Amino acid sequence: MDKGQLLYEGKAKRLYQTEQEDILFVEYKNSATAFNGEKKAEIDGKGILNNRITTVIFEKLKKQGIDSHFVERISENEQLVRKVEIIPIEVVVRNIAAGSLAKRLGYEEGTPLNRTIVEFYYKDDDLGDPIINNDHIDILGIATKEEVETLYKLGLKVNSVLQPIFEEVGVILVDFKLEFGRDKDGNVLLADEISPDTCRLWDAETKQKLDKDVFRRDLGSLTDVYEIILARLGGK
Ligand code: C5P
Known part of the structure; x- marks a missing residue:
């Protein structure tokens, strides 16, 4: 499959058209960014690791009945995915207080939540991805x-599959972010990536x-x- 026109360049990936209308090429970059792009670095090997880790995770989800845009990994830093129109909502699922939740609600980082929660953020760099609720999604x-109900349910379903997978290999799934898209028939499909860029993962023993x-x-x-996560997930 040949790489065609560059369709989109994000902070961590480039998307290219292929000769097949509904299939895209994803190239994982070595760029690391944080705080809405304020902190940046190029890290050798990061693209390869995230391409591999995302592949392993999407394959494991598929085996447990959760489909995604992932088709196949085709090189060290490239994979093929199904074309979707990304829904501009970041779905964050949390099991343990950390990051922005700990800050916003005054929890000490590491405090287990008494239930898993799902949050929505408006995917908009200019606005700094603000947290939104169902009413905001409606007026926007x-x-x-x-669709919002589907995002909520799929967020919890992905969590219920990934939590035991990580637990088995001594890793705590603290929280993670998912993105979804609509395929050409309007079906909601899990998209983007699932990697240590988009999850908080702590060693169960040391909390590293x-x-x-x-x-x-x-x-x-x-x-x-990231090498530790890949190895624990059984990837190479
Ligand atoms: O920063 P915050 O605590 O809200 O992040 C929650 C989870 O979502 C973390 O696992 C973080 O890596 C992920 N996230 C992300 N992309 C963003 C914001 C958060 O992958 N733009």
């Missing part, structure tokens, strides 16, 4: 009520951070901890 007109907080908070080598 970015998703229907039925094995995710992008290592970069955000200058805690050491990002690729070293």
Whole structure:
């Protein structure tokens, strides 16, 4: 499959058209960004690691009945995905208080929540991705009520599949962000990536951070901890 026109360049990936209308090429970049792009770095090997980790996770989800845009990994830093129109809502699922939730509600980081929660953020860099509720989504007109319900349910379903997968390999799934798109028939499909860039993952024993907080908070080598996640998930 040949790479065609560049359709979109984001902070961590480039999307290209292929000769097949409904299939896109995704190229994972080595760029790391945090705080809405304020902190930036190029990290050798990051693109390869996220391409591999996302592949392993989407394959595991598929085995458990959760479909996504993922088609196949075709090279070290590239994969093919189904074309979708991204819904501009970031769906964040949280099991343990950390990051912006800990800050917003005054929880100590690491406090288990008495239930899993789902939050929605408006995917808009200029606005700094503000947290939104169902009413905001309604007035913005970015998703229907039925779609919002689907996003909520799929967020919890992905959590219920991923939590035990990580638990088995000694990793706590603290929180994560999902993105969804609509395919040409209007069906909602899990999209983007699921990697240590988009999840908080802590070692169950030591509570060592094995995710992008290592970069955000200058805690050491990002690729070293992403390697640990890939190895624990059984990837190479
Ligand atoms: O920063 P916050 O605590 O809201 O992040 C919650 C989760 O969503 C974290 O796992 C973080 O990595 C992820 N996230 C993301 N992309 C964003 C915002 C948050 O992947 N733009």
